[in-house]
Amino acid sequence: MKAIIATTVLGVIMMFAGLMVDNKKAIASLAAVLFLVLLGVNIYELSCCVADGPQAPFGGMLRIDQTSLWFNTLMTGCSALYILLMGKEIQKVGIHVAEYFALIFFILCGLYLLSSYNTLLMLFIGIEIMSIPQYILAGSDKRNLKSSEASLKYFLMGAFSTGILLMGITLLYGAAQSFDIARMAEVLQGPSLNPLALAGIMFIMVALGFKVSAAPMHTWTPDVYDGTPTPFTAYMATIVKAGAFYAFLRLFHVAFGSLSEHWVMVLAIITAATLLIGNVTAVYQQSVKRMLAYSSIAQAGFMLFAVLAVNSTASQGIILYGVAYSVATIGMFGVLVKIKDYTYDGFNGLAKKNPLLAFVATIFLFSLAGIPLTGGFMAKYYVLLAVVQQAPQTHLLWLVIFALLMAAISVYYYFRVIIAMYFKTGEPELTSEVTVYDKTMLVVTCAIVILIGVMPQLFTGWVS
């Protein structure tokens, strides 16, 4: 509640700051400070919630509990990290720097709604608030044709999926006579399932699958991620995705959890397809940025595991996965923006030219590949464990083994970057000098990745 208001107000302040301050650097510093303020507000709200218990403001439209606030806090923390790491690069995208930061605040507002919605209307509003600023950010590099293409493509496809989402909501309302997800669970329970409700669930699954780029609704992802200015790709591929996943999980666990026998197999096939397409296509990419786009599809496949398993390990898993994946990917993009040539050859010999950059990139890639002692391993571990625990009912052990084989494939394309950096010779060109500040931020990010891998309980502790 407090955080939702705060992020809106701070976003507006940010926008007006653009009118008054001309200095880009000052704006970026202001944004960093405001994000830390927002993080403070989140922590304060969390501590209030621990003391007073969950709340249901706006006539029960939202239900704010400890888990959703903890998720908000973590995502705000990741956003603050993102701003601190990428602030300089965001300044280079265009002239309306203040607006970019303001839009990121608004995206977070949507994310807060998605983590605590209690009715389908709020889900819809949350998704729209989160998506629309992204359409703008995708096209922020106005003179670049690819950026405009990305924006248009994303907008058209996004609008289309929103239509499907609304259709699904309508059908579900017809079946349950309520938008309230907790009530819906009660009404829909029973021996026979209303076909309207089943159709509604499938529509919503497709629409949310689009948002999290699950196959076969993933086709927009590579082009959009590739065309969008790199700093914004980093945000879209990480925090936004984690938010959409949390919404996905909340709906399917709270409202449709008891109906899981009806949708679990469909989602399992979507998961398998996502893993297969994401991993196999990533192998063939020549540009690291495009590889990361496909890898984000592959990682989405793993996050879908958390939705598949209706238990508490899954909720912990999605939060841990969201954080581990976001931090590692933001870090990797932080390295990527320093490199001029995004192809694999552009990384040749980086270890010699800038050992620190190569080292942190290696840790981020280890985490994405799921090597132990990095966050990625623990995250994968949690979501897979969630499905294994549920295996007696769902019979999805084949999917776990399939996913692990796909993880082995992912080693191929992640390690190609490591091979280029360490074992090939070349003169990589950097876009700008790597300052002490950049180095510090990258090392901090790297330390967080390892911290998640060694002590995951620090990040799942608040999940009830």
Add this chain to the structure above:
Amino acid sequence: MMLCLLILLPVIFSIFTFSFAKSNNGAKSMALISTIVTLAVSAYVSAANYTAPMVFDCEWIPLMGTRFSLLADGMSSMLCLLTGIVMMVVMIAQINKEVEKPNSFYGFLLLSQAGLMGVFLASDALLFYVFWELALIPVYFLCSQWGGEKRIAVTFKFFVYTFVGSLMMLAGLLYLGSQSQVPSYAWKDIVHVGASLPADTQQWVFWLLFIAFAIKMPVFPFHTWQPDTYEQSPTPVTIVLSALMVKMGLFAVLRWLLPVVPQGVEYWSETVVILSVIGIVYASCLAIVQTDIKRLIAYSSIAHMGLMCAVAFSHNSIGMHGIMVQMFNHGINITGMWLIVSMIENRWGTRDMTKLGGMAITAPAMAVALVVISLANIALPLTNGFVGEFMLFNGLFAGTIANHMTLMVIAGLGVILGAIYTLNMIQKTAYGEATTMVVAKDLSVNEYLGLAIIICIILVLGFYPKPLLDLTSGIAMMIGV
């Protein structure tokens, strides 16, 4: 606490080496000191076994039911001791060698040592998995950076191969860990849960775990990464791979497979033994036709590991005891073999047997060492290899699987074929005319020292294997029932 030291010492020294030891001499001495100290600690840990095995246990991730728990029973401490000795000998042999970027080279070597110690000591399944991977990563960098011409592709194949295996193992461990009421990965809980699973479940869990171990050992037909990787790696890394890392696979079979899914093991024993025996004969035959000494030893190693694996699935306690002893002996012997190969390569610039010859004339001491170590490798009586191999065949002979007689006879062919390729190798390299014009120096002081340690162990354990047998007898009886 001593057990933590075994893992922490190499890690701390490797961090120091990475950051400060930019010169060759600095890095070498740092690494040597580290390995000597670690060896001392592992000797202490092994000695403690005669009274009570050391344990260490503290909380790690309570939510997942995984603990940071280490246990040094007979088998673990024996393998830690082996790791300590081999790493020290490697560092001694490196004294007169120069490498590029010495700080990373020795840093990674020490890190791999830490990973290996962790694998041998872990008594929590998840901890075991973590170390299993951590041992692999430094080796990946070592091979890719300092290896031969085709190193990048070969190492990558090796890495992906073993990584697929590890992930299968992870799936198996996940399944086992999630089966108990309270999530727990402690060894005894995993054993308890695994053994109480229905037989058909055990049968497929068996393969999830066994594939990882089979790739690591390697057992036919999962061995294809091995000769290439051994050939392309720099010698110190080859030693780590062949003397220590393959033991990880065998160790894992004994600790994390046989007791965990007993009914699965019983069902698949015959298959595994047949595969191993095929591997013995196949690898021995391939060893005979090799001209590159490194590849020859690589294939001979597959044959030796095949025998140990076959016995591991024969359900016999003497055989188990033999495996323990032979794990140690094979580690020592093959280290000696690789050291000599690298000396040959340094002096004559080739590993091709057809171009070598006359070592006994130009470098007599080296030739003597080669002969002694090779004979130990084919298990001549009064060398350490004899004791272990005798027990292994005894175990296979007395085992309970079907057709064990036939299988033992076929496996026995491996000994004969082993003699053929080893003696052939000695003949071509040590004797005959000196075919190259290179005048080679005999052993330098540090090489003397390294080989002397190896040969001492070979002879002492050949005459008096009792300490080694005593150390491992308890655990062998336990697994071999």
